[in-house]
Each structure stands twice: as structure tokens, then as C-alpha cells.
Amino acid sequence: MPDTQPVVVVAVFVPRPGKRDEVEAAVRNAVAATHADDRGCELYAAHESIRGREGIVIIEKWASAEELQMHGSGKAFADLTAAVGDLLAEPLDVTVLKPIPAGDPKLGAL
Template sequence: MADTEPVVVIANFVPVPGKEDEIETALRNAVAATHQHDRGCELYAAHQSIRGREGFVIIEKWSSMEDLQAHGAGNAFAALTTDVADLLAEPLDVTIVKPILAGDIKLGAL
């Protein structure tokens, strides 16, 4: 993957039972801070699971790997990891993906 290709990230947060509201607050703060301050952010959206595994997911899209790395070293991510450190039942699970282009490009990739 070239450094200038978009990068998609899926981050899963599994809360300690009873800590869901605190994690949601931390995610809301992180989303707002990321949207305001992080260069190259094309998408940074938090979701709560409503079926299946309990927890939260952030779906991210960055203009480049360099932008993602800057986000990982930035204040918004540092605050988020601090805010959720004692609220997670499992370690933060982060997956970095690239699209498999097929069909309609608008429908087949984030």
C-alpha cells in the first residue's frame, strides 16, 4: 500500500459492564476533537453495537498512512486512550484495511 492511498481503520471497544455511558462520552469527545484537529481525516464515526458483540466501533478513513500515524501520535487519540483505559473489558482491537475494489466503486469502498 502506497503511503498516499486512503487508509480505513476499524477500532472495537468492549466495555466493562456498566461502563458503556463513560465509553460513549469518551468516544463523543474523541470524534469532536479528531474532526476539529486531525489533518487527513475523511471519516471518523463512532457507533454502538445493537446486535451481536456488545460494545462500540469507530470507523475511520484517513487520506494516507502518514495522516493515520499523525492521528495516532496526536492529542485526540492520546486523550481517548487515557479516558477508556480503565473502562475496557478487553484491549482495544484495531484493524487497518484496504478496499477490494469490485462492482460500483461508490458502493464498494468507504
């Protein structure tokens, strides 16, 4: 039986000096494409890091690990990784999270 628990992803893009705008443009394109085409996407939102390591962060929420896997092998993700390949100062940092239910269900989970 497939795992239908939601999955949260944090993806951090650290641009090379002078490449931030190009990385942001690629991320914006990926957000639009993911919203339009990827089944199971509950959240796919870009943010700019304002403290700590400079970068652009995508916070994602997928209905299941299976749908996250489909996104990872899909066109929007392939286009994004191709677009930022030479623009990043370090490899894409992706953390996949499973929720730990606690407290108020509306406030304690993404």
C-alpha cells in the same frame, strides 16, 4: 514515495459492566476532537454494536497511512486511550484495512 491510498480503520471498544456511558462520552469527545484537529480525516464516526459483541465501534477513513499514523500519535487519540484505559473489559481491538476496489467505485469503497 509515500503511500497515498486511503486507509480504513475499525476500532472496537468493549466496556466493562456499568461503564458503557463513560466509554461513549470519551468516544464522543474523541470524535469531536478528531473532526476539528486531525488532517487527513475523511471519516471518523461512532456506532453502537447491536448484534454480537457489545461495544462501541469507530469507523475511520484516512487519506493515507501517514495521516493515520499522525492521528495515532496525536492528542485526540492519546486523550481517548487515556480516558478509556480502565473502562474496557478487553483491550481496544483495532483493525486497519486497505480497500480492494471492486464494482461501482461509489458503492464498493468507503
